[in-house]
Amino acid sequence: MSAVSRHYVLAAGGTGGHLIPAFALAAELHERGHHVALITDERGAAIPGKPDYLTSHVLPPGRIAGKNPIGWIRGVRGVLQGRSMALRLFESFQPSAVVGFGGYPALPTMLAARAAKLPIVLHEQNSVLGRVNRYFAGKVDAIATSFGQVDRLEPQYEDKVTLVGNPVRTEVLKLRDQPFPEFTEDSLFRILVTGGSQGARVLSQVIPEGLAMLPPTMRSRLQVIQQCRPEDIEAVRQRYAVHGIPAELATYFEDMAERLASAHLFIGRAGASTIAELTVVGRPAILIPLPYAMDDHQSANTREVVASGGARVIRQPAITTEDPETYRGDRKNALLKEQAEIYQKMAKDVCLQIQAIGKNPQTLGNAAHAAWNCGYPNAAKDLADLVEGFGASPIMDVIRMEKTMPATGGEALAREQAQ
Incomplete structure (x- = not known):
């Protein structure tokens, strides 16, 4: 003092x-x-x-x-x-x-x-x-x-x-010295998905489909925790149910630090606090930067942790931020089709990146350690x-x-x- x-x-x-x-x-x-x-x-x-x-x-x-x-x-x-x-x-x-x-x-x-x-x-x-x-x-x-x-x-x-x-929250900083959750070829694969304070619609569209594309042996081990917008949560719940993937969904998690502590992989946006917490705790991530963030700062936020091997990036085209319901006729239909194609491609990217980072326990552990080394x-x-x-x-x-x-x-x- x-x-x-x-x-x-x-x-x-x-x-x-x-x-x-x-x-x-x-x-x-x-x-x-x-x-x-x-x-x-x-x-x-x-x-x-x-x-x-x-x-x-x-x-x-x-x-x-x-x-x-x-x-x-x-x-x-x-x-x-x-x-x-x-x-x-x-x-x-x-x-x-x-x-x-x-x-x-x-x-x-x-x-x-x-x-x-x-x-x-x-x-x-x-x-x-x-x-x-x-x-x-x-x-x-x-x-x-x-x-x-x-x-x-x-x-x-x-x-x-x-x-x-x-600086990060005290409850997150306390996780710094805890070991990475045990992860083997037979254990549960816990994935935490968030999109900011109120979720991100693109994640609700893309992540369930991407996880459904995983090989059956990997998909059967999944345990998903996902934050969703209130208007999206029921549709997301149905998507996971159709694919037989256990998922806990909510619009807000008060115990986010505990969720992060038990997660093997994070998927979400690349805000400054998110990057800080992931690197302090040491959690590998698949980051999807907000495409219309001012000065594209979320993409810039990913540079250090991606270069270290602690995270991977999937780009979201700006076209997905438009609302088709604001248009009519051919323009609306064309926008819906274009967004569907983009979401499908992003879902495939999610699938490929999860396999690349999570198929081998050693690969996931190395990514976690690389992220941890980037923390302050x-x-x-x-x-x-x-x-x-x-x-x-x-x-x-x-x-x-x-x-x-x-x-x-x-x-x-x-x-x-x-x-």
């Missing part, structure tokens, strides 16, 4: 990808005796997993996008309002530094930190520098990265960069060390702690939101 207790503000977008590492850093800083506040948007405030001691403050997201002038005006207004609210929080909370995790909801807070002349540390979860972090890269004190190679990060900022990895188990500690390196001098910390601080730094924000 640090000798001096400080105050830190974390600013993060409203998705799990931004907030999971923020929660992990908050836990580490709290363990060291510091006080931490979180600024996010309404979505972020509702995401499960936030520590009880972490006070959260909801600001306007400040998203400025599209071509509609009215949208721009509203976005700028939201940014300015959020900046003012963040400055008032700084006045009462008096942070030693602000840590930004990217995402549009972090924009007003970062602007406020600049105006208040506070030290700023950025954390980039993906292998492509996000737009908000890209904007502030030249204006901050340090940039923490999760991958050795980060696209869109200008060479002139390299002296600010520290590779720390992407000390990411939260290393990021906390970096953050602690910025802020007021020790004497100013003592002066700050002698002041009387409100019970929470968010009362003024709450009052303004209610007006």
